[in-house]
Amino acid sequence: MAKQIEVTDVDAYYSGHKAIEGISMTIDARAVTAFIGPSGCGKSTFLRTLNRMHEVIPGATVTGKIRMEEQDLYGADVDPVSVRRTIGMVFQRPNPFPTMSIYDNVAAGLRLNHRYSKSELDGIVEESLKGANLWNEVKDRLPKPGSGLSGGQQQRLCIARAIAVRPQVLLMDEPCSALDPISTLAIEDLIAKLKQEFTIVIVTHNMQQAARVSDKTAFFNLAAQGQPGKLIEMDDTTKIFTSPSQKATEDYITGRFG
């Protein structure tokens, strides 16, 4: 299921303002890639270019090439909706649909796209909630609204919702920044489990988290406020955190700036 992503020379703009510049990298399949860097360096923007969520914002554009296993995601005849179906996303703040029950939230991506039989849906919902380590907590209250869960549960509900549509890649934009340490641990365990099946990219401000969960780490930085963000270096996580090749990376990781 998991697929590798090849990024070549990507720039992204917000109404003419360049937010990220010249990013090239390879994101491995069945591995966790972490993006770290100071605020405003374009990590989240770059993450959103990967599943064409960037262009949802009015005036936002992308140039460069992003390929997933020989398929150009920005090809002229590619339907962005299908790209988003293949590359799922979990957001910073848990955002379950308030009008839907827990069950409907998980089934939303499936139901809004195709018709499924009740038994098929039941199976996928159970499997996805189990996949998100939430099944035991909610199996007795599936018809209750998703907004009644705690923050950590809501975020796992959002992960269940994202994996229910069987994406190849899962993008996570600071999925734990609104959560307490215990919920964070639950999500990190979940990430370790999910990487057997999915290619995972995670943006995080928490460097211990990057060190704990990721196989590869990419460090982003910007030269000055208002300048576009750039990829400084990307390597195995152990190498980035022990002997990075760039001075800026070392300074950031050891807390000398940012």
Added chain:
Amino acid sequence: MSAVTPEIQRISGMRRFKDKGVQALVYLAFAIAVVPLISVLWMVISNGMARFDMEFLTHSMRNIGARDAGGGAYHAIIGTLEQVALASLISVPIGLLTAVYLVEYGTNGRLKRAISFFVDIMTGVPSVVAGLFVLAFWILILGMPFSGWAGAMALSILMLPTVVRAAEEMLMLVPNDLREASYALGVSKWRTIVKVVLPTAFTGIVTGIMLAVARVAGETAPLLLTVFFTDSINNDPFNGAQMGLPLYVFDQAARPNDTAIDRAWAAALTLIIIIMLLNLAARLITYWRSPARKR
């Protein structure tokens, strides 16, 4: 030193006084606002009860002589319900789709600004002008007869801007997070709007529509020019003159004898009750649909 160091102090007498003074003003303003409301309700109920009976609700004014007691507003109730329902059928879909366009699709384009501008202008159209427009265009130029439908068209002109503005406000309140969550699941924009955005804004939109309905249900001037008058029951809003409750009140209240004045009060009471029942129904629908109920 002591001049700049903040200290924990007792609330000064002056602040206490101002606080109480402003509080009293707020209560006073509320009381002043409530007085006309209560007095209108009181007047209508006390004067309307005299004739508010089954005969009034089930009979028309056919064969009721100028000085006779009896008679009723059945024909006017039917007319009002049909005209308002038709007006809603015209203006709710158009208004809702316009609001969806303004919020979801018009990205600060010229069309969006033009539509917004004309909606504002429509808000300011006096109701009699809406009636005159339908009279001139539908009845005089196209040569159609007076009918409930013509009245409904005039009412829909008045309803449309209210529906658009109310729905627009509610759609803008839907957090962008939800739209993005839906897009990220590979759901197309249109389905996102239909399945996620509109249900989230549902309660507010229904409330807005009810306000618009309540506003036009009491309009007299546009109906005067478009549905004409009748004393008989006409169930067909597309053919011939109809009656409406506001018209009925207008007609009866202008007559010199007490029996007619009593009928006017009773009709006013009926109109208020109909609007109240519609509001109640809308409340029930939104309550039944709200996710909080299932918690």
